[in-house]
Amino acid sequence: MATKKLTGSQAVLEACIAEGADTIFGYPGGAIMPIYDALYDYNDQLKHILVRHEQGGIHAGQGYARTSGKVGVVFATSGPGATNLVTGLADAMIDSTPLVCITGQVFAHLLGTDAFQETDIINITMPITKWNYQVTDATEIPGVLAKAFYLARSGRPGPVLIDISKNAQIQSFDYEGYTPCNHIRSYRPKPVIRKNYIDEAVELINNAKKPLVIFGQGVILGKAEKEFKKFIEKSGMPAAWTILGLSALPTDHPQNVGMLGMHGNYGPNVLTNECDVLIAVGMRFDDRVTGRLDKYAKQAKVIHLDIDPSEIDKNVKATVGVWGDCKETLPLLTLGIQEKDRSEWLKVFAEYTQKEYDQCIKEEIYPSGKEMTMGEVIRIVNETTKGDAVMVTDVGQHQMVTCRYAKFNESRSNVTSGGLGTMGFGLPAAIGAKFGAQERTVIAVIGDGGIQMTIQEFGTIMQTGVDVKIMILNNQFLGMVRQWQELFNEKRYSFVDIESPDYVMVAKAYGIAGAKVDDRKDIVSAIQTMLAHKGSYMLEVMVGKENNVFPMVPQGCSVSEIRLK
Amino acid sequence: METNTEKQEYTITVYTENQVGLLNRIAIIFSRRKINVESLNTSPSEIAGIHRFTIVVMESRDVVLKVVRQIEKQVEVLKAYFNTNDEIVWQELALYKVLSEEITEKVKVERLLREYGARAVAIRKDFIVFETTGHREETNRLMQALEPFGLVEFVRSARVAIIKESSGFHEKLKDFENREPSEEVIENEYLNKRETVFTM
Numbered sequence: 001m002a003t004k005k006l007t008g009s010q011a012v013l014e015a016c017i018a019e020g021a022d023t024i025f026g027y028p029g030g031a032i033m034p035i036y037d038a039l040y041d042y043n044d045q046l047k048h049i050l051v052r053h054e055q056g057g058i059h060a061g062q063g064y065a066r067t068s069g070k071v072g073v074v075f076a077t078s079g080p081g082a083t084n085l086v087t088g089l090a091d092a093m094i095d096s097t098p099l100v101c102i103t104g105q106v107f108a109h110l111l112g113t114d115a116f117q118e119t120d121i122i123n124i125t126m127p128i129t130k131w132n133y134q135v136t137d138a139t140e141i142p143g144v145l146a147k148a149f150y151l152a153r154s155g156r157p158g159p160v161l162i163d164i165s166k167n168a169q170i171q172s173f174d175y176e177g178y179t180p181c182n183h184i185r186s187y188r189p190k191p192v193i194r195k196n197y198i199d200e201a202v203e204l205i206n207n208a209k210k211p212l213v214i215f216g217q218g219v220i221l222g223k224a225e226k227e228f229k230k231f232i233e234k235s236g237m238p239a240a241w242t243i244l245g246l247s248a249l250p251t252d253h254p255q256n257v258g259m260l261g262m263h264g265n266y267g268p269n270v271l272t273n274e275c276d277v278l279i280a281v282g283m284r285f286d287d288r289v290t291g292r293l294d295k296y297a298k299q300a301k302v303i304h305l306d307i308d309p310s311e312i313d314k315n316v317k318a319t320v321g322v323w324g325d326c327k328e329t330l331p332l333l334t335l336g337i338q339e340k341d342r343s344e345w346l347k348v349f350a351e352y353t354q355k356e357y358d359q360c361i362k363e364e365i366y367p368s369g370k371e372m373t374m375g376e377v378i379r380i381v382n383e384t385t386k387g388d389a390v391m392v393t394d395v396g397q398h399q400m401v402t403c404r405y406a407k408f409n410e411s412r413s414n415v416t417s418g419g420l421g422t423m424g425f426g427l428p429a430a431i432g433a434k435f436g437a438q439e440r441t442v443i444a445v446i447g448d449g450g451i452q453m454t455i456q457e458f459g460t461i462m463q464t465g466v467d468v469k470i471m472i473l474n475n476q477f478l479g480m481v482r483q484w485q486e487l488f489n490e491k492r493y494s495f496v497d498i499e500s501p502d503y504v505m506v507a508k509a510y511g512i513a514g515a516k517v518d519d520r521k522d523i524v525s526a527i528q529t530m531l532a533h534k535g536s537y538m539l540e541v542m543v544g545k546e547n548n549v550f551p552m553v554p555q556g557c558s559v560s561e562i563r564l565k
Numbered sequence: 566m567e568t569n570t571e572k573q574e575y576t577i578t579v580y581t582e583n584q585v586g587l588l589n590r591i592a593i594i595f596s597r598r599k600i601n602v603e604s605l606n607t608s609p610s611e612i613a614g615i616h617r618f619t620i621v622v623m624e625s626r627d628v629v630l631k632v633v634r635q636i637e638k639q640v641e642v643l644k645a646y647f648n649t650n651d652e653i654v655w656q657e658l659a660l661y662k663v664l665s666e667e668i669t670e671k672v673k674v675e676r677l678l679r680e681y682g683a684r685a686v687a688i689r690k691d692f693i694v695f696e697t698t699g700h701r702e703e704t705n706r707l708m709q710a711l712e713p714f715g716l717v718e719f720v721r722s723a724r725v726a727i728i729k730e731s732s733g734f735h736e737k738l739k740d741f742e743n744r745e746p747s748e749e750v751i752e753n754e755y756l757n758k759r760e761t762v763f764t765m
Contacts, residue, residue: 123586126593127597185738185741186581186582186640186642186643186741187641310634313630313631
């Protein structure tokens, strides 16, 4: 093959194009200038979104990856540009989000000299990247980038960071074309499936009287939503989800029994400690899901499906570990399991649901008091969108309420920071989510705390014209911490009383239309106006100051000790 | 049956690609969990280009199992094993520097060498350097023997260990290079010893 001369920078962009990246979120700076210079000529093939802060860039990349199912690409410069990616990398690592982050680095001959904007980003990000690598020679770029994209998306996905010294970006070399990577000898994206544990799992399920399926993001990451549905439908098992598994199964599916964990639903939490077989699919038994581990599902035989061998037996000992990609293992299980009618068992869940509705949900979504509630707002959103919108949340009470009450018809519709709990995630992630799913309505639900952490991304919305509906649920508190202080610290409200700017004015300053609602009579039309608006819209809703999210499994308690109030 | 929560010495053997920064990636798996690394050695392995880490920790089997899986998850790690002391043959090397004057006057050097299996690797007018290899207790014994005579410097190497039941990495590496590797390569044979669940 004929070779041509390319610079390292051009090779980076060629790699992005070859890997199908259509959108890049980034921010230029000294050490990444050669790549940005090359980008000037690639403008017709690569859309670059100029964010207002690198953290916004990486969260946008995450939002994009979550709705599109593709690898998010993020550019940042060296030093502070690179360190501003750290929160997003940690978030993507714990939530298994595929990202390729390219950072500029100082000239190779300056490495280790404390040069201007030099930071050791490789070592800083080592525990929060699936893989990272420093390039100091342009000839390495095609191979390293191919490896980066392959690693980010294959197996259990995760963030990859490639740090490229400025000299390598400038350097010309003989480019021999781009070859995607699909094998690294020291890397096994997924374990081989063994018949024996499939058989053992099938037998356990067939003999189970009260099986409970709990599923996580593995179903979505494995693009196994159909396979999952077939699996639970064949044997009629109830299925409950983790916060990142949300939307993999439609909300109104008759076997969808709700959310697990600290603010999850009553039935799935209590009945976790009553089921006889617990089938965990693509989830990792996070402490927010399990509560107190030594009192978690002790009576049950546990079947754990995971693509990552290190997850099996990590927190909960599996009776049968089903190692493998759930897109492949689920159909094998479905093949073996018997068709069963488990309506009696599902009825038990329904009874719990009713009890929860009566004691908790009803007042939250149809409040009798004067103050509006977050649950009420989400209910009205549901009624307007019919469950077709992508819901992006920040972190805190509004996040729990949105995940509990929002309706979803299709997968990849819930974007939230689950494992890391990153406040400030919502707004930039919503921008990325919209670029990843342009035909869909994207609604960001954000608290008055989180919005102020990354509010600068209003600028990105202004400049790109991206259509994101932003709902600020303002309770004039850092609500979740306040709730804990109320319940566990005798209402000693220590620094949770947070003031807000006039959000409508802030939005207006950025050219974003907006409104504020503090009266129930206006809320339906306000939400309708927001959704009907062409382009971005900011709606601030004043909600009850001291509302709490219930049910709740207090920290250190067993899931069966869940409190309804 | 050994209990899984009792702490004992485990030797972790890791086969890796030769890559800058990998030492750090492996080290932070321990430090993140506040596990003290008792000894760490990096060396070439039986295969050119493949590195071999030997890491000694004092931990329970449960913890070691999890840590080993995290190590194996690293992209450039081919394989990680862990073994108790009775499953390996191991050695450490120690060097001892003593003042010539002191030692030749007061000690029968030949007897010392014989008794401790030591040898003199440097003999100078002013000092002598002895060397022994063995288990920790053995190298410790000579240190104690020399202490009364003014041990000037002492240094001990990390543990190097051979796994008794291993048949080496040559065959496995061929497997790793295949796109469709055999089952054995994919999973961890240390799980063999687990209850019936993972029979492989």
